[in-house]
Amino acid sequence: MDVGFIIDIMPEILEGFSTTVRLFLWSMLFSTPLGLALALMRLSPLGPFRWVAGFYGWLVRGIPLILIMFYVFFALPEFGEAFLLSPFWSAVAALSVWTASYQAEAIRSGVLAVDQGQFEAAEALGMTKLHYMRRIVLPQSVRIIVPPFTGNAINTLKQTSLATVITVPEMSLLTTRIISREFNALEPLLALAIIYLALTTVLVFAQQGLERAFRLKA
Amino acid sequence: MAPLDNVAPLVKVEGLTKSFGDNQILNGIDLEVAAGEVVSIIGPSGSGKTTILRCLNLLERPDGGRIEIDGQMLCEDGANGRINFAGKSEIRKIREEVGMVFQRFNLFPHMTALENVVEAPMAVKGADKAVAKARALELLDSVGLSHRADHYPLQMSGGQQQRVAIARALAMDPAVMLFDEVTSAVDPELAGEILLVMKQLAEQGMTMIVVTHEMGFAADVSDRVLFIDHGLVIEQGKASQVLGSPQQDRTKAFLKAVLERTPMAEENADSPPVETEESWGTGAGVDESEQIASLESEVARLRQELDAATTTDEPTTDEPTESGE
Ligand SMILES: Nc1ncnc2c1ncn2[C@@H]1O[C@H](COP(=O)(O)OP(=O)(O)O)[C@@H](O)[C@H]1O
Ligand SMILES: [Mg+2]
Numbered sequence: 001m002d003v004g005f006i007i008d009i010m011p012e013i014l015e016g017f018s019t020t021v022r023l024f025l026w027s028m029l030f031s032t033p034l035g036l037a038l039a040l041m042r043l044s045p046l047g048p049f050r051w052v053a054g055f056y057g058w059l060v061r062g063i064p065l066i067l068i069m070f071y072v073f074f075a076l077p078e079f080g081e082a083f084l085l086s087p088f089w090s091a092v093a094a095l096s097v098w099t100a101s102y103q104a105e106a107i108r109s110g111v112l113a114v115d116q117g118q119f120e121a122a123e124a125l126g127m128t129k130l131h132y133m134r135r136i137v138l139p140q141s142v143r144i145i146v147p148p149f150t151g152n153a154i155n156t157l158k159q160t161s162l163a164t165v166i167t168v169p170e171m172s173l174l175t176t177r178i179i180s181r182e183f184n185a186l187e188p189l190l191a192l193a194i195i196y197l198a199l200t201t202v203l204v205f206a207q208q209g210l211e212r213a214f215r216l217k218a
Numbered sequence: 219m220a221p222l223d224n225v226a227p228l229v230k231v232e233g234l235t236k237s238f239g240d241n242q243i244l245n246g247i248d249l250e251v252a253a254g255e256v257v258s259i260i261g262p263s264g265s266g267k268t269t270i271l272r273c274l275n276l277l278e279r280p281d282g283g284r285i286e287i288d289g290q291m292l293c294e295d296g297a298n299g300r301i302n303f304a305g306k307s308e309i310r311k312i313r314e315e316v317g318m319v320f321q322r323f324n325l326f327p328h329m330t331a332l333e334n335v336v337e338a339p340m341a342v343k344g345a346d347k348a349v350a351k352a353r354a355l356e357l358l359d360s361v362g363l364s365h366r367a368d369h370y371p372l373q374m375s376g377g378q379q380q381r382v383a384i385a386r387a388l389a390m391d392p393a394v395m396l397f398d399e400v401t402s403a404v405d406p407e408l409a410g411e412i413l414l415v416m417k418q419l420a421e422q423g424m425t426m427i428v429v430t431h432e433m434g435f436a437a438d439v440s441d442r443v444l445f446i447d448h449g450l451v452i453e454q455g456k457a458s459q460v461l462g463s464p465q466q467d468r469t470k471a472f473l474k475a476v477l478e479r480t481p482m483a484e485e486n487a488d489s490p491p492v493e494t495e496e497s498w499g500t501g502a503g504v505d506e507s508e509q510i511a512s513l514e515s516e517v518a519r520l521r522q523e524l525d526a527a528t529t530t531d532e533p534t535t536d537e538p539t540e541s542g543e
Pocket of ligand 1: 243265266267
């Protein structure tokens with residue numbers, strides 16, 4: 001293994017760094033509210049909401065992400081010009097749809113973990129559901145949601161590499177280009193792994209910070 | 219405070235029924251509570267006491283019967299045997315009138331004592347923040363906890379948490395307060411501080427329905443005691459009657475069992491007084507540990523009376539006095 005070679009190719013791989021990070025951040029930005037909405041729909045007393053959200057989860061979690069990417073990029077434009085997205089935004093759309101299905105489960109299980117007595121105390125005080133979900137239930141579920149939520153985020157970060165298949169110039173795509181040009185896989189793959197590890201490590205620390213921030217004062 | 223005959227009852231329950239699956243829990247409960255009256259509900263575990271209270275603010279939806287609170291109808295039997303409920307927003311309006319204190323406190327753990335108390339008045343009644351806060355501090359003071367306003371629930375003892383829960387319910391200015399075995403989840407030596415707050419509340423004229431196993435409290439504070447078994451009111455009357463000279467065998471058996479299981483009067487006789495560091499807002503000048511001790515000696519007195527009553531083998535009927543099956 002040639003450490004000097006790793007250092008040489010780092011800058012070229014890092015040209016895709018910002019694309020990877022932007023894929024990740026946009027996907028989190030869209031998937032979080034979508035996941036929250038899906039979670040609340042699945043918890044709704046209204047059947048149709050539950051069914052739609054349940055169907056969404058069953059469908060999206062039941063097929064590979066690569067298929068969703070292909071679908072958004074290649075198949076969706078057949079429904080009209082408006083659906084013709086750039087590779088980057090196609091990847092963001094696919095990652096958002098995919099991530100939301102998992103975040104919905106994380107959020108839903110967090111809400112279910114809140115003591116029934118909390119709902120009852122809030123209702124007995126005459127609060128509306130909207131109010132107590134926002135002020136009483138969700139703030140308490142955040143603590144429970146953080147670990148699975150960041151787990152999903154770490155997965156999404158790694159899965160941005162799949163955007164390679166629809167030609168988004170993120171880090172993995174640039175790395176495969178180096179590999180085919182240099183006829184050498186060992187160092188480029190190692191360099192790539194180091195960068196992903198650094199990014200996921202940041203998320204692990206973020207998780208620990210969030211867990212500390214939402215710990216109940218005792 | 220004695221109920222006034224010429225005033226419509228504040229709480230009016232008629233023929234309340236409720237079952238869970240095949241389990242019929244309430245078999246037609248009738249209950250009227252006048253403004254200012256304190257009613258204690260006693261009865262064996264599983265007899266339906268909690269369910270009655272939960273029906274009164276529709277945390278549980280009854281199967282049949284009629285509930286009216288402060289002139290507002292919560293539910294009533296409609297045509298074709300179906301029960302009709304008030305609309306969502308009417309139910310919320312009535313819930314503002316009905317304060318509830320739970321066995322396990324159910325304080326909001328992510329909020330301080332003060333935040334727990336101001337949340338509902340601000341959210342539900344649209345109270346001004348400064349006004350709500352001042353009132354909350356007043357209430358925390360009245361339950362002896364002004365020095366705990368900025369503490370989180372998990373930083374407080376069970377007795378303190380339950381007193382915050384009482385303040386939280388009072389902050390809505392309810393017409394009636396429901397208490398569901400509010401001392402049974404706290405250490406026995408902390409029960410007294412909760413009971414004292416409730417006693418002060420009763421003296422201030424609050425209408426209260428109290429499910430309790432604290433016979434001393436029921437005897438000392440309530441105007442009326444209801445004995446419930448299998449979802450039926452078996453016996454009711456003045457506290458001294460029901461607890462001192464019960465008429466029904468089931469009531470006697472229950473009271474005997476309860477009092478034998480609560481030897482607290484003797485055990486606590488020479489234990490140190492409860493939390494004297496705290497400043498009590500109300501009841502100034504009265505030593506609260508003295509008051510608690512008097513509640514406890516009430517239990518001892520009742521046990522003696524009861525023993526006397528149950529050993530004299532006078533014939534009794536087993537028929538419920540009202541709402542027969
Ligand atoms: N949500 C529920 N589902 C099924 N059974 C219940 C439910 N709530 C209460 N019960 C049953 O109803 C009976 C009466 O309960 P409860 O009113 O809590 O009695 P008490 O407060 O007198 O001990 C108990 O047997 C209990 O198991
Ligand atoms: Mg109970």
